[in-house]
Amino acid sequence: MDIIEDLLKEPQRETGGKIGVERFEYQAAWGLSRVLELYKSGADFALAFEFHDDVLELDSMASPTKVTFYQVKTQATGSWTLNSISAPEGKKPKKNKKAKPGDPPPAKDANPDEPTLEKKLSFAGKMYDNYKRFPAYTDKLVFVTNQMCADLAAASHMETQFETAAATKIESFRKRLREQDPSFKDEHSKLFHFCCSSMTLASFSDTIMGAVQSFVIDQTGITETSTYAFSLMLLEECRRRERMEVDFASLKTMSQSFVTPKLISDRLDEFKKKRQDSVQWLEIASSITNIVRRRDIGAAWRLYMNDRKTRYGPGPQKFQRDVKAAIKPHVLGQGDLLAEVDAGLPAVRQLAPLWDKTVSDDYLRAVILYEFYDV
Numbered sequence: 001m002d003i004i005e006d007l008l009k010e011p012q013r014e015t016g017g018k019i020g021v022e023r024f025e026y027q028a029a030w031g032l033s034r035v036l037e038l039y040k041s042g043a044d045f046a047l048a049f050e051f052h053d054d055v056l057e058l059d060s061m062a063s064p065t066k067v068t069f070y071q072v073k074t075q076a077t078g079s080w081t082l083n084s085i086s087a088p089e090g091k092k093p094k095k096n097k098k099a100k101p102g103d104p105p106p107a108k109d110a111n112p113d114e115p116t117l118e119k120k121l122s123f124a125g126k127m128y129d130n131y132k133r134f135p136a137y138t139d140k141l142v143f144v145t146n147q148m149c150a151d152l153a154a155a156s157h158m159e160t161q162f163e164t165a166a167a168t169k170i171e172s173f174r175k176r177l178r179e180q181d182p183s184f185k186d187e188h189s190k191l192f193h194f195c196c197s198s199m200t201l202a203s204f205s206d207t208i209m210g211a212v213q214s215f216v217i218d219q220t221g222i223t224e225t226s227t228y229a230f231s232l233m234l235l236e237e238c239r240r241r242e243r244m245e246v247d248f249a250s251l252k253t254m255s256q257s258f259v260t261p262k263l264i265s266d267r268l269d270e271f272k273k274k275r276q277d278s279v280q281w282l283e284i285a286s287s288i289t290n291i292v293r294r295r296d297i298g299a300a301w302r303l304y305m306n307d308r309k310t311r312y313g314p315g316p317q318k319f320q321r322d323v324k325a326a327i328k329p330h331v332l333g334q335g336d337l338l339a340e341v342d343a344g345l346p347a348v349r350q351l352a353p354l355w356d357k358t359v360s361d362d363y364l365r366a367v368i369l370y371e372f373y374d375v
Contacts, residue, residue: 003064003137010133012052027072028238029208030144030197031055031259034070035238036215039264046258049241053130055144061260066139069130071123073143074201079150080194082162082169085143086124086176124173124192125180131191132183142193146201149194162192208235220272230271233312237263267312274309279373287337301366308370311355319354323371326351331372341368 031049034057038045046061055070121129127141142159151165163170170189177184199207212231217223241257281301288294308316330344331337348364355367 003058003067003134006134006137007052007056007067010052024239024242026074026146026199026201026204027054028235028242029199029204030072031238032208032234033197033199033211035234035259035264036211039261040215040218044261046255046260048258049238051257052133053127058258059139061255061258065137067134067137068140068142069127069138070142070144070195071127072145073123074146076201077147079148080143080145081149082151082165082173083176085149086122086173086180088120088122088125088180121180122176124177127192128177128181128184128188131188132181138191140193141191142195144195144197146197146199146204148196152194157196157198159193159195161190162194163189216268216271219268222272222275227271229310230267230312234264234267237267270312270317274312279370284369284373290338293338296362297365297369300360300362301370303363304366304370307355315354319351320371320374322351322354323348323367324374327368327372331368333372337369338365341365344368 027049031047034055035045035047038047038057044060044062046058046064048056048058053069054072057068057070058064059066123143127143131138131141140159149160151169152160152162153164162173165173174184174186174189177188197204209228209231212234213227216227216230237259241259281298285294285298288297326347327341327344330347331340333340342365345361345364345368348368349361352359352364
């Protein structure tokens with residue numbers, strides 16, 4: 001059985017849990033930064049959000065051979081340690097209560113004077129659990145955060161293996177993992193990596209926006225336009241997957257739920273096309289003999305041109321496709337152009353909520369004219 005089949009078959013450890021808004025946004029931003037990094041490298045990849053871990057990375061969507069799991073965690077202040085990463089989450093040892101009539105007898109080897117530890121996996125324990133589920137395919141288990149780790153010497157923001165820590169630190173880490181899961185072996189610690197992102201909690205939004213701008217300039221050579229809307233669109237691609245508005249029930253729907261090189265290439269092509277204005281108003285204006293209507297639709301045309309350049313993704317694409325389909329029976333280019341446009345207007349008005357339900361009729365006439373000539 002291959003990786004894809006295993007990922008689909010294996011139940012997720014956690015589903016439907018809520019995460020804080022700040023970490024939700026940070027996770028999306030970091031995931032997008034990873035996407036940009038992989039795309040620029042030319043490597044094949046497929047990234048999913050909230051699927052078996054915070055971020056899951058395959059080395060290919062078509063024929064994957066390995067998977068990397070990322071746990072993305074943030075904290076406002078302080079450094080991490082291998083101890084804090086491997087400490088069971090949120091629970092402290094609690095004292096044993098005195099036995100009451102009817103309570104089950106204690107285990108034979110139980111010491112009544114020793115506190116009982118509630119069994120709850122640490123961050124590292126959850127990471128190791130992913131390896132246990134997919135041992136044949138797991139390449140790395142990476143802990144991603146906004147703060148440094150005091151036990152690791154690396155001062156940069158490169159990935160660092162846990163095993164570079166002092167011998168006493170890594171042995172303590174291994175001991176904790178063995179306490180949480182007896183199947184943990186010393187050699188498993190080589191799977192663990194630490195990544196301190198260069199994005200801070202205070203400025204990660206600005207950082208990812210700047211990274212996308214540099215990425216677009218590098219990939220398209222276009223420097224004279226804002227990439228703000230394009231950046232928001234790419235972030236929304238990640239956020240939508242975080243919100244689990246995806247379906248991992250089958251291979252077909254699963255493949256649509258990953259961010260892949262093709263998705264980024266398609267969005268870049270869309271960005272470049274929107275800046276080419278393939279249909280020019282002056283080529284159409286002469287067909288409108290009424291000077292007042294030419295003036296009003298011309299003004300609306302300029303608004304639509306600006307809007308087309310700042311709207312990306314499946315929603316706007318669907319609107320434009322649906323407009324083309326809706327006007328096909330009406331706008332034939334065989335008679336009075338505006339009469340044909342007006343005949344198609346009611347159908348396009350029904351589609352306006354996909355774009356902006358408040359736009360004027362002249363705006364929609366401009367939409368009809370553009371989409372008719374945009375072949």
